[in-house]
Amino acid sequence: MNVVAQIVGGQHADILLRQKSGEDLELGELLVAENGSAKILLQVFDLLYGSQIQPEALQWASGLQLEDVSKSGFMEEQLRNYVLAKVKAVAHVKNGVAVTPKTLPRFFSSLRRLENEDLAFLENPEKPLYAGNVRCGSRCLDKAVFLDGTQVLPTHVLVAAGTGKGKSNLVKCLLYRLLDSNYCGVLVLDPHNEYADALRSHPHAGKQLVSYSPKPGRGGITLRINYKSLKPWHFSGIVSFTEAQNETIWTYYKEFKNDWLTEILAEDISEKLQPRFERRALKEETLRVLQRKLELALRNSVFSTEGGKTTVADIAHALDDGKVVVIDTSGVSSDTELLIGSILANDVFEKAKQGPGKLKSIVIEEAPRVLREGSSNVFSSIAREGRKFSVGLIAITQLASLIPREVLANMNTKIILGNEMRAEREAIIGSAAQDLSDDSKTIAGLDKGEAIISSVYTKFALPVQFPKFEDVAKKAAGTQKRFT
Ligand SMILES: Nc1ncnc2c1ncn2[C@@H]1O[C@H](COP(=O)(O)OP(=O)(O)O)[C@@H](O)[C@H]1O
Ligand SMILES: [Mg+2]
Incomplete structure (x- = not known):
């Protein structure tokens, strides 16, 4: 010895x-x-x-x-x-x-x-979720860690780190290995357009990966969502409306159903129409401001009055087949990205509530945008009760401290990368599955790709190293060649 x-x-x-x-x-x-x-x-x-x-x-x-x-x-x-x-x-x-x-x-x-x-006691689950290689200090062992995806994914994963510490790289590795199987449909909201091209190098990408973009490249589908797919609740917690504006929206929704949006935007606010407003007890000024807000939120090439009628259903289908669906939102504003995310996440969540289906997971970058104190939107609903319906989040953030404690505590698996900010480390440590109170210094000193996995489903907080994504892809391509 x-x-x-x-x-x-x-x-x-x-x-x-x-x-x-x-x-x-x-x-x-x-x-x-x-x-x-x-x-x-x-x-x-x-x-x-x-x-x-x-x-x-x-x-x-x-x-x-x-x-x-x-x-x-x-x-x-x-x-x-x-x-x-x-x-x-x-x-x-x-x-x-x-x-x-x-x-x-x-x-x-x-x-x-x-x-x-x-x-040897680390398990090899039937539905594996790759979680890096075991790390011993800065020495990386040749031992991959696989968590049970059916336990970990529906109970949410938090990926927390300072900027540049390798969050996106880690999620790429994780998704790449998920493409090996189809037990979970993964919706990826990709604000930096960094996932689709990377994942396309996977040997199964042809049948397992679907990517949408307003300006699709090779292998991508044009992202268009029809106005009729938008429902009033898709905006909640994403675009803020006053009570009067909300009432107006619902008045139109009740009267025109799926055409509510087109009708509001088409309304010609002029003296002649006063009787109509009066009949609906609507204020002209409210409608004017509402039109402006909606136009602003929809002012981009994604939302369309003509095309994109089947987009939401197509994506739902792909997710039901256990595919990875990447939505490139790099060309649109953060609000529009969240609105698109809200439409798709709502669809996933509502369908899941109707009955048991395939496991689903939604990857969201800069998660505190939708998981802040007081936020009430589909993402915070999923964080709170998604597990009941087998819908989980993979929430990525630099600022875990902005996520309410109870939501953090609800995320059963935390992948903790390096973080120089003490307040951030404390927020994560305070909500981890294991007692990490002595590990603050260790977390501060983690290098790119070095992580600690603290999960309800691991016996202890496991130190791991995520490889550089390009190496994972290269290695997989090499293996593939040898077998074919
Ligand atoms: N495990 C790793 N090994 C080597 N380089 C890495 C690793 N993780 C990330 N990098 C590199 O560090 C840079 C930042 O990584 P990225 O994943 O974009 O960080 P983040 O998303 O946390 O800001 C990239 O150039 C990436 O290639
Ligand atoms: Mg990143």
Whole structure:
């Protein structure tokens, strides 16, 4: 056994190790203490110096060295000065099953680094959701982590990180591997137009991937949504209307049904029509402002009075077949993106409520736009009760702190990448499935692609590394070639 440290003291969640000289332990690293056939997995959460020598003597010795007075290694350096690591026990593995550790590893136990074989207890679920490779500090093991997609996806996934830490890269990897199977229909709202082209390199993309865009490239479909597909409730929590404006909308909806929007926009506000307004108890000024607001929200090439009649139904179909449907909204405003998202998400959610169907998941970037305190829209409804109907969110954000606590707590799986902002780390840690209160420093120090997965469905907060997407795609293409 290649010993890297030894237990020298501490308590259950705060065990003290002495690091062997020459072995550099890292924050977040997993170590193993063997105890007969059982193993205890321990995770490093802090590193500090230890010394047998009084501080004053150390300072004096440092002075001698710095000033080059003495070059003699006067105090058996490796023996008397060392690094201490604080670790916590995260899993007790016995007979191939991991449970929460309730006992301490033996005092003075020797520890080694984690190896692939130590993770044999990680399951290989039937409906896998790829969640990176196991990471040990900054060392990436050749062991992919698969969570059970049927558990994880309907109970929401939060992908949280500072900007540039690899959120989009991670979601690309995750979606790419989802294209291998068709157990879940995934709707991706893509405001930066970064997913469709990337995913198109997948060998199954031809039948498993559908992409819509106002300006479609190779393999894409033109995104057009007919006015008749828009319902008053699609706007709720997306475009804000006054009470009077809302009443006006509903008056038109009751009278004209699917033509409500066309009728409002076509209304010629002039003296001649006064009797009609009076009959409907409508105010001219309200209608005027409402027309302006609606025109603004619909002022782009996506919404159409003529085309796009089957778009919403076509997308629903594709999702029911377990496809990944990417909607490029890079050319439209954030409000329009959310309106498009709201139309499609409403459709998914309403159909799911009518009866059991295929599992669905909706990917939304900058999720606090729709999951803020007080927001009442289809996304917040899905966050609260989507699990009952097998509809989940994959919510991506830099600002988890803006998402209400109860919604955060409802997201059963959190993929936590690096984050320099303390308030953001605290919001995530405060709502994680495991106690991560000691891991703030570790999270602050995570590099691109390095993540911690904290989930109700994992035995402990699992350190993982997501590869660079281009490498995943290249590797898959290579494998494909070998088999064909
Ligand atoms: N795991 C990774 N390994 C290597 N490079 C990465 C990794 N994740 C992201 N990157 C690179 O970092 C940059 C930012 O990644 P991105 O996923 O767009 O970040 P975010 O969405 O969090 O802003 C991209 O150039 C991407 O290729
Ligand atoms: Mg991004």
